[in-house]
Amino acid sequence: MSLYLTDTHCHLNLLDPSLLAEGEQTLLDHTLREGVGRIVCIGVDRDTQSEVLGWAERHAQVFATVGVHPNHVSEAEDWVWLKEVADHPKVVAIGETGLDYHYGAEHAVLQQESFRRHIDLAKELNLPLVVHTREARADTLALLAHAGRRGGVMHCFTEDWDTARKAMDMGFYISFSGVVSFRNADNLRDVLRRVPEDRILLETDAPWLAPVPHRSKPNRPAWVRHVAEVVATVRSLPIDRVAAITSENAERLFGFSTLCNLGAESVGSDQFAAE
Numbered sequence: 001m002s003l004y005l006t007d008t009h010c011h012l013n014l015l016d017p018s019l020l021a022e023g024e025q026t027l028l029d030h031t032l033r034e035g036v037g038r039i040v041c042i043g044v045d046r047d048t049q050s051e052v053l054g055w056a057e058r059h060a061q062v063f064a065t066v067g068v069h070p071n072h073v074s075e076a077e078d079w080v081w082l083k084e085v086a087d088h089p090k091v092v093a094i095g096e097t098g099l100d101y102h103y104g105a106e107h108a109v110l111q112q113e114s115f116r117r118h119i120d121l122a123k124e125l126n127l128p129l130v131v132h133t134r135e136a137r138a139d140t141l142a143l144l145a146h147a148g149r150r151g152g153v154m155h156c157f158t159e160d161w162d163t164a165r166k167a168m169d170m171g172f173y174i175s176f177s178g179v180v181s182f183r184n185a186d187n188l189r190d191v192l193r194r195v196p197e198d199r200i201l202l203e204t205d206a207p208w209l210a211p212v213p214h215r216s217k218p219n220r221p222a223w224v225r226h227v228a229e230v231v232a233t234v235r236s237l238p239i240d241r242v243a244a245i246t247s248e249n250a251e252r253l254f255g256f257s258t259l260c261n262l263g264a265e266s267v268g269s270d271q272f273a274a275e
């Protein structure tokens with residue numbers, strides 16, 4: 001069965017080096033054979049943003065985001081670069097951004113300021129947001145109330161149904177990662193059961209959070225298939241239907257196809273018709 005899955009959140013530039021031993025193209029060809037046709041490569045800070053854009057420039061099926069992860073915010077950030085980079089023809093979203101109080105609320109003010117700037121930029125450029133939230137549910141939702149109608153995605157969703165519902169009311173998609181395959185994730189699978197079909201996205205968050213049956217190994221984009229299998233089981237759908245629905249959702253949110261045309265000219269990529 002040929003699938004067409006979209007990994008909506010992957011850190012290709014941080015993958016385990018062993019996966020790249022035979023080169024980027026070999027990895028992506030293999031990923032495509034496993035049924036993953038598109039990958040969104042996520043920016044987390046200024047220092048590594050050019051690596052993220054590099055992946056998107058070299059490969060037609062890879063798209064990029066630009067942002068500063070809440071755990072990477074610093075007082076020295078000048079923010080001008082963010083807007084400049086967001087102009088890149090293969091940037092499909094702003095983020096990842098958001099709030100993470102897991103390591104204490106010490107940087108909460110700085111994180112909130114950064115999150116606000118990302119929200120404002122997304123609004124200004126009419127791009128969706130990629131939102132990370134950890135132990136900061138209330139503050140995240142409060143700030144997202146200013147996000148505007150374009151919405152975005154709650155990435156690697158691990159919160160409860162009430163949070164999902166509120167985020168969806170504000171135009172956000174709910175993205176499920178390998179966490180949904182974990183043995184102790186019954187509550188999350190319950191959320192998955194309730195999210196409307198047209199709001200579900202899939203991701204790996206590779207190199208982290210490898211799904212069952214690969215737990216604790218370095219994750220890779222091809223393994224988004226295991227996330228899709230869990231969605232298929234939980235929702236009693238055939239996996240090719242899950243792939244079609246979630247890839248359509250990703251297309252609607254990120255608008256890849258409008259950029260593909262653009263990308264083909266300005267990026268000069270030749271791999272788009274791969275297999």
Ligand SMILES: [Zn+2]
Pocket residue numbers: 009011042096205
């Ligand atoms: Zn991430």
